[in-house]
Amino acid sequence: MQPNILWICTDQQRYDTIGALNNSQIRTPNIDRLVANGVSFERAYCQSPICTPSRASFLTGMYPSSVHGCGNGNEYWAEAAPLVTALLADAGYDCGLAGKLHLAGAEGRIEPRPQHDGYRVFHWSHGPHARWETGHDYADWLRQQGHDLAEMLEHPQDTPPELHQTAWCSDRAIDFIEADHGGKPWLMSVNIFDPHSPFDPPQPYMDRFDPDKLSGPKFRESDLAAQAKLSAIDFQTVARRPEDFDAKRIQAAYYAMIEQIDDNVGRMLDALDRSAQMANTVVIFTSDHGEMLGDHGLLLKGCRFYEGLARVPLIISWPDQFLRGARRQALVELIDIAPTLLDLAGVPIPKRMQGKSLAALLRDARAADHHRDAARCEYYRALNPAVRPGINGAFATMIRAERYKLVVYHGHGIGELFDLERDPDEFDNLWDDPELTETKLDLMQRSFDALALATDTGPEQVTGH
Secondary structure, eight states, rough: OEEEEEEESSSSOTTTGGGGGGGSSSSSHHHHHHHHEEETTTTOOOOSSSSHHHHHHHHHHHHHGGOOOTTOOOOOOOOOOOHHHHHHHHTTTTTEEEEOSSSSSSTTTTOOSSSSSOOEEEEEEESSSOOOOSHHHHHHHHTTOOOOOHHHHHGGGGGGGGGHHHHHHHHHHHHHTSSOTTTTOOEEEEEEOTSSSSSOOOOHHHHHHHHHGSSOOOOTTHHHHHHHHTTTSBSSSOOGGGGGTHHHHHHHHHHHHHHHHHHHHHHHHHHHHHOOOGGEEEEEEEEEEOOEEEEEEESBBBBBOOHHHHOEEEEOOOTTSEEEEEEEEOEEEEHHHHHHHHHHHHHHOOTTTTOOOOHHHOOTEEEESOOOOOEEEEEOOOTTTTTTTOOOEEEEEEOOOOOEEEEETTTEEEEEEEEETTTOOOOOTTTTTTGHHHHHHHHHHHHHHHHHHHHOOSSSSOTTT
16 A cells, blocks of 8 residues: 655754754654654755755755756756656655745746646745745735735744744645545645744744753854855855854754744644544655754855755654664665655656665664765755855765765865764864875765766667667
8 A cells, every 4th residue: 555645844954953863952842753653864965955956856866967956046947857746646646735846946936836746736835935926825825814924024023833834834734634635645745944044933932942051053263264265165154153143042043943843743743643644654854955053153055065054854754664763874865765755655766766765774673774885965056146146156066975074166176074983073174184195085086986877868778779
């Protein structure tokens, strides 16, 4: 029997923001339920540290460069590979979406939908922005409730939690969960905008935190010089000391947004229980990429590959079928989600799909805790220099092996090499360390090989031609 799929994807959530996964400063009892009832992949990496290319990759199971989805705000989705939701819809799934899609730009316009995305139900809301007069389902819904989104955004802290975009996405998901699907299995994509900036949770959630009691970002004074060397490499902010941008208050707001997400995850899980569908529903919790949150003096995102930005939560639960409470240390990539879903649904995995199914790690306690020798991440002119002052159009790649992480900023003759065993917070760049020349060259070759092997060579050749 094909399982239902509840796929919750937040926006810009770091890997280290879940209570049950070693963060004692945040309360996430409902995500913790998924941890207890499923498999947590504690070393999961996105394939680009920015929205559109990351979503292009995990929705197709291919690297952004293979599906022409490298920019954060493409004019349109290139249709270079089918979305996993379309493949599942073609196999009989009833698919719905609430929240973001972001396979194309949505700055000041309604995002154009792909030709075939598989979604029968489509409640689009790029985020809680008042940039669209019509066609923004969240804003339209607020008007039906007698509220104006533009006015609410003047004082976002006063937004009642039940009217927040996070709750709206969850409401639409609950409606879909409890709907009649005509006997079909279903997939619901819940693409919440938070904890994306601006860091503006409703006040009741902000009141849960005392910023002075939080740990603050990972920062050393040497970070300012390290980031100055990367000044020509695109990023949305310039490195500063944490006290110069009130980093602990931002951390508190960020955690508050995640706690609001957690409350709504609980509402969706309760809907599965209430409708007696939990036993046949795979629940995925993940995010498209992380957030620097003040680490190394940086906020937001761009062309960097620090753990807080490239590493994301990935929890997959199906209590009657998968391991419970398993915490996997295997290196995995978000492109592994698409083939996993096809595998679980009994749908053939296209040969061109570059991800690899996680099914064995989900089901078999005896399976070796290994999936990939290394995880890759790429950034190819993701921020558009034509519309962003100070953006140059950087190109960079990352490969993270068991111990070391190598980053190459192409065309600049500079890079980073971190020993994640001795320096997990990535303060000491070993790029110029002569004792690690062999390690650096080995990782460069592996990265170069992976880049070449990830090339989409097009349709298979016809025998004899």
